[in-house]
Amino acid sequence: MSKVILQPSGNKDARKHYEDTIQNPVPIEVLSEYLPEETLDQVKTFYLDGLVPTWGVTPGKNNVNVSKWGKIQTGDVTVFSANGQIFASGVVVMKLRHKELAEKLWGYDGSGQTWEYVYFLDEIKQHNIPYIDFNRTVGYADNYIIQGFNVLREELSERMLLSFDMKSAIYLPDVSPEEYEEEVLLFEDHDSLDTHRTGKGRKEQSFLRKQLFKNKKVGSCGICGNQYPVDLLVAAHIKKRSKCSREERLDYKNIVLPMCKFGCDDLFEKGYIIVVDGKVLRNSKKIYTPHLLEKIVHIENKECQHWNDSTRKYFEWHQVQ
Numbered sequence: 001m002s003k004v005i006l007q008p009s010g011n012k013d014a015r016k017h018y019e020d021t022i023q024n025p026v027p028i029e030v031l032s033e034y035l036p037e038e039t040l041d042q043v044k045t046f047y048l049d050g051l052v053p054t055w056g057v058t059p060g061k062n063n064v065n066v067s068k069w070g071k072i073q074t075g076d077v078t079v080f081s082a083n084g085q086i087f088a089s090g091v092v093v094m095k096l097r098h099k100e101l102a103e104k105l106w107g108y109d110g111s112g113q114t115w116e117y118v119y120f121l122d123e124i125k126q127h128n129i130p131y132i133d134f135n136r137t138v139g140y141a142d143n144y145i146i147q148g149f150n151v152l153r154e155e156l157s158e159r160m161l162l163s164f165d166m167k168s169a170i171y172l173p174d175v176s177p178e179e180y181e182e183e184v185l186l187f188e189d190h191d192s193l194d195t196h197r198t199g200k201g202r203k204e205q206s207f208l209r210k211q212l213f214k215n216k217k218v219g220s221c222g223i224c225g226n227q228y229p230v231d232l233l234v235a236a237h238i239k240k241r242s243k244c245s246r247e248e249r250l251d252y253k254n255i256v257l258p259m260c261k262f263g264c265d266d267l268f269e270k271g272y273i274i275v276v277d278g279k280v281l282r283n284s285k286k287i288y289t290p291h292l293l294e295k296i297v298h299i300e301n302k303e304c305q306h307w308n309d310s311t312r313k314y315f316e317w318h319q320v321q
């Protein structure tokens, strides 16, 4: 589950850092002097423009910040606050401890510490959320003031992220295969789960999306083959999820494929297109209007790249529905 990181930034140092390395992100050339090649290659895949919004925290008194920073994961959302409001947010891409980099970017604070617990952000958004709205959302007293770097616990984070629509469609929290399995077992009640619309099964969706998109910004639709930003693609079950056995749902490498929201997802789900021997075809059992045919003609006869010996049985199930 994604968490919210509270990052009050009203003091002089923080205001300057926000300006220096968030508003004006760090060019990748600067990072290249400090990061190992492997890390740098990873960073490059996320920042196509080569500009990396960067933040860091000091160890703090008695290392108070270290364990908090330790909780930060990809997909968490940092909220920056000052002057009675949350004014910006950003999604965590990755983190690393790097004293020399911190020294270069921000120098040292009054107590001789530097902001060496570094994390990189993306999807920086501006907000105008008064503290009172934040407090009421997470259940704090009306007069609470965000103070100090902190990581909200999952349940409160979830409320916050949903209320203010801050979740990333690209950077997803890590879900292990074990957690996925646990989630699948948890929601055995097939018909009550609609993963697109309810809060349930979010871990399952996160896991499936991560398998398909691996934190990439762009992906290909498994039906039409067109490339789209990943928030326009869904992780669609070939065999209807509610009809899958437990074993089939655990077969996550084969049971889902990416489908675009420009028709393929719905056309497939409702059976207007089927995949036979690897080819996208019309379904003779369905009624087609001229306008619908206009759409289908663009995808008909395309080769489905996800059709293979392991996925075939699911496509065959789908054909006869």
Ligand SMILES: [Zn+2]
Binding pocket: 221, 222, 223, 224, 225, 226, 259, 260, 261, 262, 263, 264, 265
């Ligand atoms: Zn498509």
